[in-house]
Amino acid sequence: FCQSLMNSIFPPELRFAFLKCFNRVFQLFSSFCYFDITEIDGVNTNELYNAVQIYLSSSVSIAGNRLSLTRAINSSSITFGLSNNDSIVDTFNAVTVVWEHIVTQRQTQTFAWRPMPEEKRGFTLRIKKKDKNLILDSYLDYIMERAGEIRRKNQDRLLYTNSRGGSLDARGLPWESVPFKHPSTFDTLAMDPAKKKQIMEDLTDFAECQSFYQKTGRAWKRGYLLYGPPGTGKSSMIAAMANYLGYDIYDLELTEVKSNSELRKLLMKTSSKSIIVIEDIDCSINLTNRNKKQSTAESYYEQETLTGSGLGGLGEDSGNGNTITLSGLLNFTDGLWSCCGSERIFVFTTNHIEKLDPALLRSGRMDMHVYMSYCTFPSLKILLRNYLGYEEGDIDDGVLKEMEEVVDKAEMTPADVSEALIKNRRDKDRAVRELLEELRRRAERNEKNGKMRGQNGRLIVADDVEEQEKRALDSPYAEEEEEIEDSICKNSDD
Numbered sequence: 001f002c003q004s005l006m007n008s009i010f011p012p013e014l015r016f017a018f019l020k021c022f023n024r025v026f027q028l029f030s031s032f033c034y035f036d037i038t039e040i041d042g043v044n045t046n047e048l049y050n051a052v053q054i055y056l057s058s059s060v061s062i063a064g065n066r067l068s069l070t071r072a073i074n075s076s077s078i079t080f081g082l083s084n085n086d087s088i089v090d091t092f093n094a095v096t097v098v099w100e101h102i103v104t105q106r107q108t109q110t111f112a113w114r115p116m117p118e119e120k121r122g123f124t125l126r127i128k129k130k131d132k133n134l135i136l137d138s139y140l141d142y143i144m145e146r147a148g149e150i151r152r153k154n155q156d157r158l159l160y161t162n163s164r165g166g167s168l169d170a171r172g173l174p175w176e177s178v179p180f181k182h183p184s185t186f187d188t189l190a191m192d193p194a195k196k197k198q199i200m201e202d203l204t205d206f207a208e209c210q211s212f213y214q215k216t217g218r219a220w221k222r223g224y225l226l227y228g229p230p231g232t233g234k235s236s237m238i239a240a241m242a243n244y245l246g247y248d249i250y251d252l253e254l255t256e257v258k259s260n261s262e263l264r265k266l267l268m269k270t271s272s273k274s275i276i277v278i279e280d281i282d283c284s285i286n287l288t289n290r291n292k293k294q295s296t297a298e299s300y301y302e303q304e305t306l307t308g309s310g311l312g313g314l315g316e317d318s319g320n321g322n323t324i325t326l327s328g329l330l331n332f333t334d335g336l337w338s339c340c341g342s343e344r345i346f347v348f349t350t351n352h353i354e355k356l357d358p359a360l361l362r363s364g365r366m367d368m369h370v371y372m373s374y375c376t377f378p379s380l381k382i383l384l385r386n387y388l389g390y391e392e393g394d395i396d397d398g399v400l401k402e403m404e405e406v407v408d409k410a411e412m413t414p415a416d417v418s419e420a421l422i423k424n425r426r427d428k429d430r431a432v433r434e435l436l437e438e439l440r441r442r443a444e445r446n447e448k449n450g451k452m453r454g455q456n457g458r459l460i461v462a463d464d465v466e467e468q469e470k471r472a473l474d475s476p477y478a479e480e481e482e483e484i485e486d487s488i489c490k491n492s493d494d
């Protein structure tokens with residue numbers, strides 16, 4: 001009725017002006033004020049939007065009339081959310097507020113410089129004007145805090161990966177996510193207990209010491225380089241870290257990233273409290289000790305493009321126009337852009353640390369270097385406990401002693417040991433017997449082949465030793481390489 005009345009009274013050109021005026025007057029007399037929290041704020045995802053969504057989904061008892069239920073594939077929990085254009089009432093410090101969820105379709109014909117999501121979503125918060133100053137700040141802080149807690153406690157971690165060829169999903173994000181349910185924890189991880197403890201303490205210190213990072217003027221981030229032979233638990237360690245801290249994982253597939261600027265965009269769209277992982281970094285990009293002309297770290301910045309001699313995906317012949325550079329990658333982890341969020345952990349893994357560029361290894365860049373070793377006796381005991389339920393007293397002392405003697409020489413990876421134990425897990429005695437036989441066999445073979453373990457557990461065949469030593473002396477990085485000693489060598493905070 002109003003509409004037709006207005007149409008008949010006002011000529012079309014005045015209608016819009018009238019509506020605007022009417023709205024102003026209405027707002028003047030209204031006792032409410034409104035706050036819009038849109039999902040995408042300019043280029044960034046609005047963390048507040050996600051927080052509100054999680055917060056509201058936990059306060060479902062509050063009396064919503066209609067709620068949408070979602071259960072993501074493989075997810076264990078059901079999420080409640082507000083249906084489109086529905087509202088929910090919440091109370092905070094005895095003040096009542098109303099949340100409305102508004103979803104509109106973006107018009108497809110709209111011209112945009114960059115692809116936009118198909119849907120525009122947002123929450124509108126309605127507060128009485130008189131309550132605004134009373135609660136607004138503390139209410140929003142409270143929501144952020146609660147959302148963080150809820151997410152860490154109830155929700156599964158998310159595992160993100162960058163979409164193929166840098167395409168965007170329906171919500172305009174370059175990352176695709178699935179619920180992350182890796183069962184690996186520091187309990188199940190077989191490694192030297194002292195080393196494990198050191199890493200766990202480092203992680204705890206990192207997560208709890210925001211003030212330390214502020215005081216020292218450091219960006220709140222930390223880098224770990226995990227290296228070691230295949231099957232020694234590098235990926236398992238990342239999963240354990242994520243489960244321990246309750247962080248999401250961003251698994252960055254470098255070969256899908258076309259340029260440094262794309263890399264930067266990906267970084268911008270990661271959330272805080274996350275682990276950003278680049279696996280097998282030596283294969284993703286050419287980060288080797290290149291020719292000696294570039295012996296200073298600075299010269300890497302001058303060199304624009306490192307493609308063309310890639311070890312793996314980005315080789316000269318790949319012809320896919322990739323222009324990711326080492327300097328781009330270093331900026332990604334280290335530069336100003338790396339701080340456009342906080343509380344982030346970078347983890348790089350490699351099977352060949354000797355192939356990595358010293359620029360990547362210098363202290364302050366990867367704060368901790370962790371060598372994931374072949375199965376040692378303490379790791380073996382952890383695996384026996386986890387897979388067979390054996391404690392130390394349950395196994396014959398003689399067998400244990402023999403295992404202790406051969407396990408280092410056998411150089412079996414924890415993955416191989418687990419495999420041997422899984423195979424016979426119904427018959428525990430047999431499992432132990434066969435494992436011991438396998439350890440003996442491998443130890444003998446290694447002894448016969450004259451294999452011995454070099455520094456950092458690097459395998460060196462006897463004949464090569466001399467040559468290796470000579471090469472190390474020639475290398476301009478000999479000193480640096482030596483620094484990467486033992487299992488964990490650098491901890492820049494020390």
Ligand SMILES: Nc1ncnc2c1ncn2[C@@H]1O[C@H](COP(=O)(O)OP(=O)(O)OP(=O)(O)O)[C@@H](O)[C@H]1O
Pocket residue numbers: 188189190191228229230231232233234235236237351372413414415416418
């Ligand atoms: N340290 C370990 N503790 C417990 N289990 C392990 C360990 N290392 C390996 N495993 C077992 O072996 C499997 C493979 O290990 P994982 O994928 O973590 O190795 P990786 O070091 O990442 O190997 P790659 O270098 O090939 O990526 C895991 O699923 C796990 O069950």
Ligand SMILES: [Mg+2]
Pocket residue numbers: 234235236279
């Ligand atoms: Mg792995």
